[in-house]
Amino acid sequence: xxxxxxxxxxxxxxxxxxxxxxxxxxxxxxxxxxxxxxxxxxxxxxxxxxxxxxxxxxxxxxxxxxxxxxxxxxxxxxxxxxxxxxxxxxxxxxxxxxxxxxxxxxxxxxxxxxxxxxxxxxxxxxxxxxxxxxxxxxxxxxxxxxxxxxxxxxxxxxxxxxxxxxxxxxxxxxxxxxxxxxxxxxxxxxxxxxxxxxxxxxxxxxxxxxxxxxxxxxxxxxxxxxxxxxxxxxxxxxxxxxxxxxxxxxxxxxxxxxxxxxxxxxxxxxxxxxxxxxxxxxxxxxxxxxxxxxxxxxxxxxxxxxxxxxxxxxxxxxxxxxxxxxxxxxxxxxxxxxxxxxxxxxxxxxxxxxxxxxxxxxxxxxxxxxxxxxxxxxxxxxxxxxxxxxxxxxxxxxxxxxxxxxxxxxxxxxxxxxxxxxxxxxxxxxxxxxxxxxxxxxxxxxxxxxxxxxxxxxxxxxxxxxxxxxxxxxxxxxxxxxxxxxxxxxxxxxxxxxxxxxxxxxxxxxxxxxxxxxxxxxxxxxxxxxxxxxxxxxxxxxxxxxxxxxxxxxxxxxxxxxxxxxxxxxxxxxxxxxxxxxxxxxxxxxxxxxxxxxxxxxxxxxxxxxxxxxxxxxxxxxxxxxxxxxxxxxxxxxxxxxxxxxxxxxxxxxxxxxxxxxxxxxxxxxxxxxxxxxxxxxxxxxxxxxxxxxxxxxxxxxx
Numbered sequence: 057x058x059x060x061x062x063x064x065x066x067x068x069x070x071x072x073x074x075x076x077x078x079x080x081x082x083x084x085x086x087x088x089x090x091x092x093x094x095x096x097x098x099x100x101x102x103x104x105x106x107x108x109x110x111x112x113x114x115x116x117x118x119x120x121x122x123x124x125x126x127x128x129x130x131x132x133x134x135x136x137x138x139x140x141x142x143x144x145x146x147x148x149x150x151x152x153x154x155x156x157x158x159x160x161x162x163x164x165x166x167x168x169x170x171x172x173x174x175x176x177x178x179x180x181x182x183x184x185x186x187x188x189x190x191x192x193x194x195x196x197x198x199x200x201x202x203x204x205x206x207x208x209x210x211x212x213x214x215x216x217x218x219x220x221x222x223x224x225x226x227x228x229x230x231x232x233x234x235x236x237x238x239x240x241x242x243x244x245x246x247x248x249x250x251x252x253x254x255x256x257x258x259x260x261x262x263x264x265x266x267x268x269x270x271x272x273x274x275x276x277x278x279x280x281x282x283x284x285x286x287x288x289x290x291x292x293x294x295x296x297x298x299x300x301x302x303x304x305x306x307x308x309x310x311x312x313x314x315x316x317x318x319x320x321x322x323x324x325x326x327x328x329x330x331x332x333x334x335x336x337x338x339x340x341x342x343x344x345x346x347x348x349x350x351x352x353x354x355x356x357x358x359x360x361x362x363x364x365x366x367x368x369x370x371x372x373x374x375x376x377x378x379x380x381x382x383x384x385x386x387x388x389x390x391x392x393x394x395x396x397x398x399x400x401x402x403x404x405x406x407x408x409x410x411x412x413x414x415x416x417x418x419x420x421x422x423x424x425x426x427x428x429x430x431x432x433x434x435x436x437x438x439x440x441x442x443x444x445x446x447x448x449x450x451x452x453x454x455x456x457x458x459x460x461x462x463x464x465x466x467x468x469x470x471x472x473x474x475x476x477x478x479x480x481x482x483x484x485x486x487x488x489x490x491x492x493x494x495x496x497x498x499x500x501x502x503x504x505x506x507x508x509x510x511x512x513x514x515x516x517x518x519x520x521x522x523x524x525x526x527x528x529x530x531x532x533x534x535x536x537x538x539x540x541x542x543x544x545x546x547x548x549x550x551x552x553x554x555x556x557x558x559x560x561x562x563x564x565x566x567x568x569x570x571x572x573x574x575x576x577x578x579x580x581x582x583x584x585x586x587x588x589x590x591x592x593x594x595x596x597x598x599x600x601x602x603x604x605x606x607x608x609x610x611x612x613x614x615x616x617x618x619x620x621x622x623x624x625x626x627x628x629x630x631x632x633x634x635x636x637x638x639x640x641x642x643x644x645x646x647x648x649x650x651x652x653x654x655x656x657x658x659x660x661x662x663x664x665x666x667x668x669x670x671x672x673x674x675x676x677x678x679x680x681x682x683x684x685x686x687x688x689x690x691x692x693x694x695x696x697x698x699x700x701x702x703x704x705x706x707x708x709x710x711x712x713x714x715x716x717x718x719x720x721x722x723x724x725x726x727x728x729x730x731x732x733x734x735x736x737x738x739x740x741x742x743x744x745x746x747x748x749x750x751x752x753x754x755x756x757x758x759x
Contacts, residue, residue, distance in 0.1 A: 075465050079405040081458035085451050086401040090394055093447060101387070103446040104432075105301075108385070111433040112304055120437070123313040123322075124377045127165070129342065130323045130369055131155060131349045138327060149173060149180035153187035155326050155349065156199065158333050160191045162342040166263030167191075168200040168256055169217065170231060170350035170369035178220040185221040198263035202231040202256055205248045214248060229259030233371055240302045242375045242384070244295040247277045254279060257375035258295060260346050271295070301385035301442060302374045348373050385440045393444045400428070400448040404455050414460055421456040425449040504561040504625065505569035505607050505653065506633040507546070507577055509537060511554035512600045512641060529595050530554060533584075536599075540579040544572040547612075549625045557633075559625050562612045570607050571659040574647075574683070577603045581646045581685055602640025605649040606633040607656040632678065635671040639756075643667065643682060644730025651679030662687035664695040665702060666731045670755045677753040682727045694720060694728040705735060706752035714739035 074080040093100045115121050133139060142151045152171065159167050173184060188199045204215040218226070230253045234241035244255045252273035254262065262270040262281065271279040277297035285291040314322050324332070332338045350369035378384035388396075403424070411417050432445030511517075511533060518526050534551055541548060541558040545566070549557040558576070560569035580603065587596040610627030632650065640648045643666050654663065662684035670677045684691055701716030717739060720732035738754060 075462055075469065078408040078459070078462075081462055082401045082404040082408065082451070082455040085454040085458065086397055089447050089451050089454075090397055093393060093397075093444070094390060097390075100444075100447060104387075104442065104444055107429065107432060107446050108301065108436060108442055111436050114433070115437060116310070121313060123317045123319060124373060125380050126317070126319055127345045127380075128373045128376055129164075129321075129345050129347050130373060131159070131329055131347055132323060132325060132369075133171070133349075133351050134325050135351075147176075147180055149176050149184045151326075152349075153184050155329070156184075156187055156191060158326075158330050159342075159347055159349075160194065160197045161333050162329075162338060163196055163340070163344070164342055164347050165196075165344045166198045166200065166260050166346045168229060168260040168263070168346070168348045168369075168372065169202055170256065170348055170372060171217075172202050172204060172215060172231070173217045174215060174219060181218045181220040185218050185226075188226065198227060200227045200229045200256065200259040200263050203228045203253065205230055205232050205246055205253070207248065212248070227259055227263055229254055229256030229372075231256050231372070233375075234299075240304070240371050240374070241299045242302050242371070243297050243299055244375065244379065244384075245271075245273075245277060245279045245297045247297050250276060252277055252279060252297070254295075255375060256348075256372045257379055260348070260372070260376050261379050263346070295379075299387075300378070301387065302371065303378050303383040303385050303436075303440060304374050346376065383440055385436055385442050387442045388444070393447075396443055396448055397451060400424075400451055401455070404452055408455075408459050414463060417456060417459060421452055425452050428452070502561055502565070502610075503569075503608060503656075504559045504610050504612070504629060505566075505573040505605070505656070506610070506625070506629055507541065507556075507558045507573045507603060507605055508630075508633045508637045509556045509580070509601045509603045510637050510640075511598075512602065513598060514554040517598055525595065529598060532587075532595060533599055533601070536583050536587075537580050540576045540583070543579075544576045546572060546576060557625065557630075559610075559612070568658055570605075570653055570656045573605055574649075574657065574659065574661060577605060577647050578683070578685065602637055602645070603647045604633050604635075604637025604640060605647065605653050606636055607650070607653040608632065632674070635674065636678070636680065639667075639671070639680060642730070642734060643680065644726045645680075645682040646685060646727075647683035649681045649683065651681065654679075654681050662692060662695070664699050666698070666727070667702075667735070668706065668753055670753055672756055672758060682731070684727075691725045691728075694723050694725045698728050698732060701732070702735070705739060708750045708752075710739040710742045710746075714743065 074084075112121075139151070142154075146154070152169075152173070156167060173181065176184075188201070191197050191199055201217040203217065206213050206215050216228070230243070230246045232243070232246065233255075242255065242257075244258050246253050246255065254271055258271060258279070265281070269281060271281040271293075274280045274294075278294065279296075280292055280294040282290045282292055311322065314320075321328075332341070348369040375384070404421075407420050407424075408417065411420060428449045429445050432443055435441045435443050511529075517529065521529075530551075533554070534556060537556045537558070538548060544560070545564070546558045546560050547562065549559060558573070560566045560572050566572065580601070584599045584601065587599045591597050606629055608627075608629035610625050610629040612625045636648050636650055640646070645666065648666070649663070651665075663681045664684070665679055666682045667680040668677060669680065684695060697716070698720055701713050701720070704713035704716060714736055717732040717736040720728050721736060723729045723732070742750075
C-alpha cells in the first residue's frame with residue numbers, strides 16, 4: 057500500500073468514508089471534548105485544576121516560588137494550656153481584645169480577624185467592639201471583621217460577627233472560599249441579595265486607606281478604587297465577583313522561602329507576639345504590616361470549624377498577596393479554550409496528513425502533549441492565566457488512538473482489496489504465497505511461459521449482435537480460460553478486448569512453466585470444442601480461438617500511475633507471443649508455439665513444425681510449431697508428410713516441396729491442410745521469383 061495514497065484518500069462510492077479522511081477523527085474528538093467543556097464545565101475543570109495544583113508543587117520544589125509579601129503576617133490561636141487558661145479566666149472575647157491591643161501597640165497597619173464571634177454574651181461582644189473602636193480611633197491601625205454569606209441556608213442569611221453591636225459601622229470582609237487542594241478558588245468580591253461585599257483579603261487591603269478611598273461597589277458584583285501609579289497619576293483598580301485561582305507561592309508549612317527572603321517570622325503565636333511587644337526592638341519591627349488573626353496553622357490547608365466554605369486565614373493572606381502584586385490566576389473564557397482546542401485539532405489533522413509512519417505519529421503526539429502541558433504551566437507561572445491543557449492533550453491523545461485505528465482499518469481494507477485484486481491474477485495456491493511475502497510481486501525479470509489467445513470472428517459478432525450478447529460471449533470465454541489457467545497455477549495478466557493473456561514463472565518460480573501452459577491451452581481448446589459440438593445457445597458456436605505460446609524473458613510488476621495500476625507482463629516475449637497468436641488463423645492451428653517454447657517443454661506432445669519465418673516487426677526468425685490435439689494415426693501421418701515437404705522447402709527444392717504440399721491441401725486435418733495451402737502458394741511464388749540467398753527463412757509482410 058502506498059502511503060501517499062493512504063493520506064490522500066480514495067473516493068468512496070456511495071458517500072463519505074471517515075476511514076479515508078485523516079481530519080475526521082481529530083474533528084470528532086474536538087466536537088466531543090468541546091461539548092464536554094461547554095456543557096459540563098465543573099467536571100471539565102477538575103483535571104485542569106489538578107494540573108494547576110501539580111504546577112504549583114513543581115514550582116515550589118524547584119525553588120522558583122516567591123514568598124508572600126513581607127507586610128502580610130499571621131497570628132494563630134493555638135489551643136494550648138495557656139490559651140485554655142485565658143479562655144477560662146478572661147473569656148474568648150477578652151482574650152481576642154487583648155491580642156488586638158498588642159497588635160495595635162506594635163503599630164500594625166491593619167488587622168483582619170478570621171474568627172466569627174457570634175454566640176457570646178452581649179457584654180462580651182460590646183467588650184470586643186469597644187476595643188476595636190478604641191484601636192481605630194488612634195488612626196494608626198484598622199480592624200476588619202469577618203462575615204459569612206450563608207447562601208445555602210434556608211432561608212439564606214449573613215452570619216455576622218458581634219451581632220449584638222451590629223449597628224456600628226465596622227469594616228467587614230467575606231470569608232467564604234471554595235475548598236480545594238493546593239489551589240483555592242476565591243472571590244475577591246461577592247454579592248448577596250443585590251448588595252456587594254469585599255472579600256476579607258480586599259477588606260484588609262483597604263483597611264489602612266481613608267474611607268473615601270476604600271473600594272466601593274460601582275455596580276452589582278463590581279468594586280473600584282484608585283491608587284497612585286509610578287508616574288504619579290491615579291490608576292483605577294477594580295475587582296468583581298468572578299472566581300480566580302489563588303497563586304499559592306509555597307506550601308503552607310514551608311518557611312524556607314521566608315528565610316531566603318530574610319523574613320524572620322511570618323506566623324506568630326499569641327504568647328510570642330506579646331513577648332516580642334515587650335522587647336525594645338518590637339516597637340517598629342512590625343510597623344505597617346497587615347495581620348490576619350485566626351485559629352492555629354493546622355486548619356490553613358483545609359476548611360475551618362465554621363464550615364467547608366470558610367477557609368483558613370492563610371488563604372486570605374495569599375489572596376491579599378495576589379491583590380497587591382496582581383498575581384491571581386484567571387481561567388480563560390469558553391471561547392478562548394475552544395480556540396485552543398481548534399488549533400490543536402488543526403495541527404493534529406495536518407500531522408496525520410503529512411506523517412506516514414505510525415511510530416512518528418505517536419512520537420509527535422508525545423512531544424505535542426508535553427508542549428501543551430508545559431505551555432499550561434508556563435502560562436500559570438508567568439502570565440497568571442490557566443489555559444486548558446489536559447483537555448487539548450486529551451484531544452490529541454484520543455485522536456492518535458483513533459488515527460491508529462483508522463490506519464489499521466485502512467490497511468486491512470487495502471489488504472482485502474489487494475488480495476481480491478491479486479485473486480484476479482493468481483491461482484489460490486500462488487495467492488497464498490504472495491500474501492505471505494509481498495516481495496514476491498516486486499518487479500522481477502525472468503523466463504516466462506506465455507499464453508495469449510484471441511477470439512476468431514469477434515468483429516463480425518460485435519457488428520451482428522447486441523452489446524449484451526457480446527458481454528455474455530466474452531464472459532463465457534474468459535471463464536473457461538481463467539479456470540484452466542488457474543488450475544495450472546498460472547497468473548493472469550489482463551483481458552484486452554477479446555484477448556486473454558496468462559503466464560507461468562512469476563511471482564512464484566516454476567520449473568515446468570511450458571508444460572503447465574501447454575496443458576492449460578489443451579484444456580481450453582477441448583472445453584471450447586465441446587461447447588461448439590453441443591451448443592446450448594447461439595453463442596457457443598462462436599467460441600473458437602487461436603492460442604499462441606512462447607517461452608522467453610520478460611518483466612512482471614505493477615504498471616501504471618498513482619491513480620491506476622495493473623500487475624502486468626511486459627517485454628519482447630509478450631510481443632513475440634502476440635505475433636505467434638496472430639498467425640494461428642493463417643495456419644489453421646488451434647495452438648501455435650515458438651521453437652523456444654518447444655525446446656523448454658518437458659512433457660511429450662504431438663506437434664510438428666509448420667513454418668520458419670521472420671514475422672512483421674521482428675528482426676530474428678521464429679519457428680512455428682503446431683500442437684496436434686487429436687493425435688490419430690491419420691493426423692500423425694499427415695504431420696510427418698508435412699514435415700518432409702517442409703524439409704524440402706527449407707533446402708530450396710521449391711518445385712518438389714510444392715508438389716508435396718499440394719497433395720496435403722485437402723487433408724481432413726485442418727492445420728495440415730491450411731498450412732499446406734499457404735506453403736504451396738509460397739513455393740509457387742519462390743519458383744517464379746527465386747531468392748538470391750535462400751536460408752530457409754521467409755519474411756512475412758503482415759501480422
